[in-house]
Amino acid sequence: MSVRETRVGRREFGVRLAAAAPLAASTLTAERPEPRRLRPVREAAPIQARPFPLNRVRLLSGSCYTLQDRNRSYLHTLDPDRLLHTFRLTAGLPSNARQLGGWERPDIELRGHFMGHYLSACALMYGSTGDALLKGKASAVVAELGKCQKANADGWLSAFPSDFMQRLVERLPVWAPFYTLHKILAGLVDMYQHCGDERALTIALGMAAWTKRWADARSDAEMARILEVEYGGMNEVLYNLHALTGEPAHADLAHRFDEARLIDPLVEGRDELQGQHANTQLAKLLGAARRYELTGEERYRRCVEFFWQQVALHRSYCTGGTSNGQRWRTKPGILASELSSTTQECCCTHNMLKLTRHLFGWNPDVRYADFYERAFHNGILGTMNPTDGMTTFYVPLESGYWKLFGLPFDSFWCCTGTGVESFAKLGDSVFFHDERSLYVNLFVPARVQWPEKGLTLRQETRFPDDDRIRLELQCEKPVSLALRIRIPYWATSGATVSLNGEPQDAVASPASYCTLERTWKSGDRVEVRLPMKVHAHPMPDDPTLQAFMYGPLVLAGALGNEGISYEMMYADPVNARRGEGMRGQPVAAPELVAPSADPAEWIRSFDSAVELRDVEVVAGSPGDWSRALAEAGLTFRIAGQARPLSLVPLNRLFGQRYAVYWRVRQA
Numbered sequence: 001m002s003v004r005e006t007r008v009g010r011r012e013f014g015v016r017l018a019a020a021a022p023l024a025a026s027t028l029t030a031e032r033p034e035p036r037r038l039r040p041v042r043e044a045a046p047i048q049a050r051p052f053p054l055n056r057v058r059l060l061s062g063s064c065y066t067l068q069d070r071n072r073s074y075l076h077t078l079d080p081d082r083l084l085h086t087f088r089l090t091a092g093l094p095s096n097a098r099q100l101g102g103w104e105r106p107d108i109e110l111r112g113h114f115m116g117h118y119l120s121a122c123a124l125m126y127g128s129t130g131d132a133l134l135k136g137k138a139s140a141v142v143a144e145l146g147k148c149q150k151a152n153a154d155g156w157l158s159a160f161p162s163d164f165m166q167r168l169v170e171r172l173p174v175w176a177p178f179y180t181l182h183k184i185l186a187g188l189v190d191m192y193q194h195c196g197d198e199r200a201l202t203i204a205l206g207m208a209a210w211t212k213r214w215a216d217a218r219s220d221a222e223m224a225r226i227l228e229v230e231y232g233g234m235n236e237v238l239y240n241l242h243a244l245t246g247e248p249a250h251a252d253l254a255h256r257f258d259e260a261r262l263i264d265p266l267v268e269g270r271d272e273l274q275g276q277h278a279n280t281q282l283a284k285l286l287g288a289a290r291r292y293e294l295t296g297e298e299r300y301r302r303c304v305e306f307f308w309q310q311v312a313l314h315r316s317y318c319t320g321g322t323s324n325g326q327r328w329r330t331k332p333g334i335l336a337s338e339l340s341s342t343t344q345e346c347c348c349t350h351n352m353l354k355l356t357r358h359l360f361g362w363n364p365d366v367r368y369a370d371f372y373e374r375a376f377h378n379g380i381l382g383t384m385n386p387t388d389g390m391t392t393f394y395v396p397l398e399s400g401y402w403k404l405f406g407l408p409f410d411s412f413w414c415c416t417g418t419g420v421e422s423f424a425k426l427g428d429s430v431f432f433h434d435e436r437s438l439y440v441n442l443f444v445p446a447r448v449q450w451p452e453k454g455l456t457l458r459q460e461t462r463f464p465d466d467d468r469i470r471l472e473l474q475c476e477k478p479v480s481l482a483l484r485i486r487i488p489y490w491a492t493s494g495a496t497v498s499l500n501g502e503p504q505d506a507v508a509s510p511a512s513y514c515t516l517e518r519t520w521k522s523g524d525r526v527e528v529r530l531p532m533k534v535h536a537h538p539m540p541d542d543p544t545l546q547a548f549m550y551g552p553l554v555l556a557g558a559l560g561n562e563g564i565s566y567e568m569m570y571a572d573p574v575n576a577r578r579g580e581g582m583r584g585q586p587v588a589a590p591e592l593v594a595p596s597a598d599p600a601e602w603i604r605s606f607d608s609a610v611e612l613r614d615v616e617v618v619a620g621s622p623g624d625w626s627r628a629l630a631e632a633g634l635t636f637r638i639a640g641q642a643r644p645l646s647l648v649p650l651n652r653l654f655g656q657r658y659a660v661y662w663r664v665r666q667a
């Protein structure tokens, strides 16, 4: 494949976005199977707080809504026939669709993985927005996958032949076939759960039956060796299937994918994660979380809680992201050596947030919600280019690099997949509830409907550009309820809460919930102020290496765009397997001189529109640079340096080099 054919320029990309491809009409009206008898399983573990179903939450106008909409547009541009191409060829069915590039290329062993992410993202997006057109497209794709499975005759469904699995048995090189099967299964289960697609469940059950026959023929010792190759969250999706069907066989099969080698040390409180591939383990822990929920076995809770503690508190950067070169290369708490262009794989953030939701459900402790906010702002929101909806593989944290985005039809990295899922469910963790409480965990403009209580709560805010949050309730009749509002760990400057204009005494301290318990009526309103200030976030193993935060936002020093071409901000379309690598060298960030111990005294916000003419850049084109800063809104200047330096939120910085961690010397 030549460069000319695959490189997508700015203009061409816009044209492609506008051209959504319809499926053949016949597939949309294909016969639907009869609903089956299911015996869904309730959790055996006590669940203290639950998220609302996606279709009860709607994002309101704001940056999250905009990013969700960019993602929705991208999903609409994906041509179902191109996605199906390798599935059809593998099943011996005709396809003349143009092949996709990147990790979906027909000679790449991971091909077909993005199909699963696509189905999950469409299902989640339907839940989040009610986009019936997207649901219809995804359901039509499911119907076509059903034809592929039927042609394969034995339940097998994949974009590669089933003899890839034999390579696992014979210990021959193969990328990660079960990883890919997990994505497809999860996509089908999501289509059933969010879109009510019965056919998707039927196909998933056929795949599970195939997997059971395959696994039944393997001894436990053989399976233990097979599980050394990345297998995604096969345990998680099979436990989820068990929860839907009530079939003990699905739980038994899921358990064959619970890896003792990983889980046993964690149960015993031993961190043996050094050297491990990070996201590989994260997906397995999601399976462990589901096993705890469905069986109540305490050892699985212990293992997940210990794992989360080690990764979130001792192996994560200031951003809430984790991994360097996709791995944990050090002992816990050693991060100063771990800054590179391939830090913080986005799949890891996506999966850590999923895991955090489970933990919050078991124990609604504010520290889980605080972590969620940190990783949500700094590890998810800033990984999408807001101009075109493309997402990153990593968030580079070595100074002087820039964000590298995938191409719409020629990348399809793992993180492209988790990216379309993340941005299809941005509203899933804003609110939680138990029988008689409603938690407000994230400050995002959104509305939640709670029909069991006859209640709608509307959150309006421009946070973090503004520290005010307004909550208004509409109730069919007065309802007794505890409203629990998260007061973040960073709100050390005095959070305030008022109810219908009356200041409330019982304001909670940072890192706690402010609980307002009363009988609520329509029109009741709560106003919250969460003043933010600049604070330092030093490396745990080197306090002279510091990042700066403003509220939950990690600030990035804008280092200009010298030496970065437009092409260098996007993936290399030629090298499909390694196309995620940066092309180009970093520039050094200056050492900072700290005039005092409190960075709030020397890192000050300024009006970028008025003052930009006074600011120098370290390198690069001042024109582009200053425009990017003006668009970022929240802008800060570092005083007392040899050269003026500016900071903007990392999640709003695109198209230029940046620094997150600085070497800081006391004046």
Ligand SMILES: [Zn+2]
Residues within 6 Å of the ligand: 279, 345, 346, 347, 348, 393, 413, 414, 415, 416
């Ligand atoms: Zn990834």
